Amino acid sequence: AQTVTQSQPEMSVQEAETVTLSCTYDTSESDYYLFWYKQPPSRQMILVIRQEAYKQQNATENRFSVNFQKAAKSFSLKISDSQLGDAAMYFCAYRSAHSGKIIFGKGTRLHILP
Amino acid sequence: NAGVTQTPKFQVLKTGQSMTLQCAQDMNHEYMSWYRQDPGMGLRLIHYSVGAGITDQGEVPNGYNVSRSTTEDFPLRLLSAAPSQTSVYFCASSYSEGSGNTIYFGEGSWLTVV
Numbered sequence: 371a372q373t374v375t376q377s378q379p380e381m382s383v384q385e386a387e388t389v390t391l392s393c394t395y396d397t398s399e400s401d402y403y404l405f406w407y408k409q410p411p412s413r414q415m416i417l418v419i420r421q422e423a424y425k426q427q428n429a430t431e432n433r434f435s436v437n438f439q440k441a442a443k444s445f446s447l448k449i450s451d452s453q454l455g456d457a458a459m460y461f462c463a464y465r466s467a468h469s470g471k472i473i474f475g476k477g478t479r480l481h482i483l484p
Numbered sequence: 485n486a487g488v489t490q491t492p493k494f495q496v497l498k499t500g501q502s503m504t505l506q507c508a509q510d511m512n513h514e515y516m517s518w519y520r521q522d523p524g525m526g527l528r529l530i531h532y533s534v535g536a537g538i539t540d541q542g543e544v545p546n547g548y549n550v551s552r553s554t555t556e557d558f559p560l561r562l563l564s565a566a567p568s569q570t571s572v573y574f575c576a577s578s579y580s581e582g583s584g585n586t587i588y589f590g591e592g593s594w595l596t597v598v
Contacts (some may be wrong), residue, residue: 379524405587413572415589428487437554461526470515470580472587473543
C-alpha cells in the first residue's frame with residue numbers, strides 16, 4: 371500500500387522569505403502523480419501544484435516550485451517570497467495511475483510571520 | 485456548473501443512528517471519493533469509485549458504506565453512528581483519464597456523533 375509522510379507538523383517563516391515543506395512517499399508503482407494542496411481556515415481545498423512522475427523536470431507555478439526526487443521518493447514544496455495569504459495547512463497527495471486512488475499526508479501547518 | 489456539492493453541511497447524530505452524506509458532481513467525472521479529516525491525521529480515504537457500479541475501500545472503510553449507481557452521485561452511509569465517526573467529511577471528484585487532472589473537493593460536512 372502507498373503511504374505519504376509529511377514530517378513537519380508545523381513551520382513558520384518570515385514574510386518575504388523562502389520556506390520548504392517536506393514530503394516523502396512510499397510506493398512500488400512506477401507511474402503516479404503528486405500534488406500539493408493548500409487548506410486555509412475556510413477548509414476549502416486549493417490545488418497548489420502537481421507533478422507527473424514520468425516527468426524529470428520539476429513543476430513550477432509562480433512562487434511555488436517542487437523538488438521531485440523520484441529515486442528518493444521525495445516531493446518537497448518551496449514557497450518563495452512568502453506572503454501572509456500563504457498561511458494555511460498544506461497537504462501532499464499521491465495518486466496512483468493504476469487504481470486512481472488518491473491518498474494524503476497528515477499535513478503541515480504553515481505560519482507566516484509579519 | 486455547481487462543481488462538487490455535499491449535503492448536509494452540518495449534522496448532529498445520536499450514537500446508533502444511521503444517516504447518508506450526499507455527494508453530487510456535474511462535471512462527468514469518473515473518479516469520486518470520500519475522506520475524513522481529523523486533527524493531526526490529515527485526510528484519510530474512506531471509499532472511492534472509478535466509475536458507476538465500481539467502488540473500493542480506502543484506508544478507513546469500517547462503519548461506512550457506499551454505492552455508485554450513477555456517474556453523478558456517490559453517497560456515503562453511516563450504518564450505526566459512533567462517537568469515533570465525529571469528523572469533517574470531504575467528497576472529491578476528478579477525471580480518471582490522465583490521472584494528473586485536478587481533484588475537485590466539496591465544501592465539507594461537519595458531523596458530530598453524541
